[in-house]
Amino acid sequence: MESLKSAIENAQSRYVAANPRSQAADEDASRSLPGGNTRTVLFYEPFPLTMVAGDGAELMDLDGHRYIDCVGEYSAALFGHSDAVIKAAIHEALECGVTMGAQTRYERELAGLLCERYPALEQVRFCNSGTEANLMALSTARALTGRDKLLVFNDAYHGGVIKFLGGRCALNVPFDFVLADYNDIDGTAGVIDQVGDELAAVVVEPILGAGGNIQGNRQFLGMLRQKTEEIGALLIFDEVKTARLGPAGVQGMIGIKPDLTTLGKFIGGGLPTGAFGGSAELMGRFNPKQKGALAHAGTFNNNVCSMAAGCAAMSNIYTPQRATEFFDWSEAFRLSLNEMFAAKAVPMYANGLSSMIAIHFSSKPTKKPADISAGCRSLRPLLHMELLLDGLLVCSRGDLFLSLPMEDKHLDQARTSLEKFADRYKPLIEQVLAA
């Protein structure tokens, strides 16, 4: 049987032959960008595709191939690439002037829409990204509690300088992070007890996204709520990705209210933004009308294009009803993949929830990061290459994010691509996982 190494090389050589223009663009980009790249997650071997246009749920590359876009900008492209309502909102905002250096109606309206939507939000502040939202939430927790330690989870991702994928990262901000294992109820409770009244906050993704789209156990998240209350630390839900799930994010789904919630990705309708928020009492500490208020800066916090696109997206497109329908439609697709894999007895599993999916090489759901085997990780480049060659754009780590402009035909095609992969490589997958 062909080895995994030669299967990957074979797929890569077909990819190189099919993408000469992307290869040339990558070489050109490498002159002024390190490795041709300005965002590490977008890099993959032998070179990444260069995209030239987007239309609905599809993308076109420099060599003229058309793809179903299941990268979905890592969840931010919920509205696809050409939504007319969002485009009109951006144009309207542009007509009225950008960078006005003043309060505008847009941030007021978007803040109202978010507070109506998410149970733990009474007031919010905007910033420029999910990373910034988390930095602000963590700094706020430190300032308000007067404590330094921050509990985070192994394999969590809260932004480019707050990431714990495979351990601590060299570029992380020098906060006093304490690590525990995701979904480990007893172990984490023990760490919280140990840190005690030095703990400022626990920050958690209700679904561990980059770490494998692993659903947070309800009891685990409930324990975090209870323990943080007991010791006077803040609980922060990083819903940067998960806020798209259903009408009120995971917090609405499981009925747990964190003290602070961070948002980003889709809430700007596809344009850059982030937000953090919580109760009026807590967020009131930022009220500049109060003496001694915390000051929160950011030139582009309320940039009108993102705010206007976000308003249109949240009020006219992603209504609570649309969010519920999209959740159900996407979850039916995820479950259909698992039925297909099970019927073939191929060790593949669509982990995650609804429109946030990660393909794992395993026969059962992955419930904690340690369940992801080395074999599973080593098979990802093959899956990625073969799906690209079949016109299905997925993240190199095996994530698929569904988007609103997708139709049944897109999901049928995605299922067929995954089925072809499973049929072709089942013996190799079994061999790699058994090694």
Ligand SMILES: Cc1ncc(COP(=O)(O)O)c(C=O)c1O
């Ligand atoms: C859960 C989570 N938090 C925070 C971030 C950081 O957001 P941004 O890339 O907008 O800085 C991400 C980005 O992928 C994320 O997935």
